[in-house]
Amino acid sequence: MPDHDPFLAIWTRQPAEPFTLTLADIHARATRFQSRVRMRNITEYVAAGLVIAMFAWLGWLIPDPVIKTGAGLIVAGALYVCWKLHSLGRAAEVAASDHASSLADFHRAELMRQRAALATVWRWYLAPFLPGMLVFLGAVTLVADTGLPLEARLRTFVFGVGLMAAVFAAIGWLNARSVKALDAEIAEIDRVRTAGGES
């Protein structure tokens, strides 16, 4: 590199700001970082635990076998999602800790990881709840003795299914939009790596 570049001089002569971070500070901050990760995981498990506890309690409380089945399926779905969140979280921690990859590799791997999680959200986050929610909704609206005429029960069931479909469609649409944006960023990284530096 040419040593007469005036910008190199401007750059290196910038005054240093007072900054002290002792090894003890670093150790403390690293420990705090681990605690934050642990707390985030605990929060996720507590939230999943609440869903599981609530539906397990409902399944135990209500004698109707269809409602019991629906609640059981929701509990199973929540357990599966919990396990997937745990695996994805572990993968994210491993990826984030490999800071010594080249910048392009690190950034691309991070984007690919986010893309995979978003693109398959139907499979691992929404679909596991679907059977349980449909059975549970069908049980409380159609099977349970609510005293309402059949037409009113059907309307309630269809409304419930429509609401679920709308929520699922909204999540799917938002994720598809995010995946598209991530694809553009990944393509930009690939273009930069192969184009010989032109932009």
Add this chain to the structure above:
Amino acid sequence: MNTTSDQDQLYLQAAEAFGPALQRLARATEANDERRRDLLQDMHVALWRSFGRFDGRCSLKTWTYRVVHNTAASHVDRERRTHRDAIAIDGAGDLADTHSLARTIEETDAALRLNVWIRRLKPPDRQVMTLYLEDLSAAEIAEVTGLSSGAVATRISRLKAQLTKHFKERTDA
């Protein structure tokens, strides 16, 4: 597997050799004083943590620059998502740049303008430019960034031309 003292030792060695470069990178990445201090601390902690897994796949210099640049890139990414409605990182730089008109020390003003200009670059260009300014060779920059040496050389040439033009226009204005 490194012992803790190895990890501490490697960190101290890197912090001693590249501490000022870390400060300059933080300055070229984040305009907000408080967030810049946080970023600098994050860089040091990431560096220390990384040395727990130091496997000698590259030199200490390359390793250090990879870790701190990846930390800076993650910071920019996070800031972009969390401060969408606040002043943009580059926008904050503009404020600093406007205020800098009152500054009398020409070199400080030039450094401010240089940092604002770098913050406006896209991530790959920002990384290449800051590494160039740290006086790394095209081959060293290629090793840190994962781009080819040819791509790095082309980029440096184009960026330098843009930077020169930018400074000339600002000086004329």
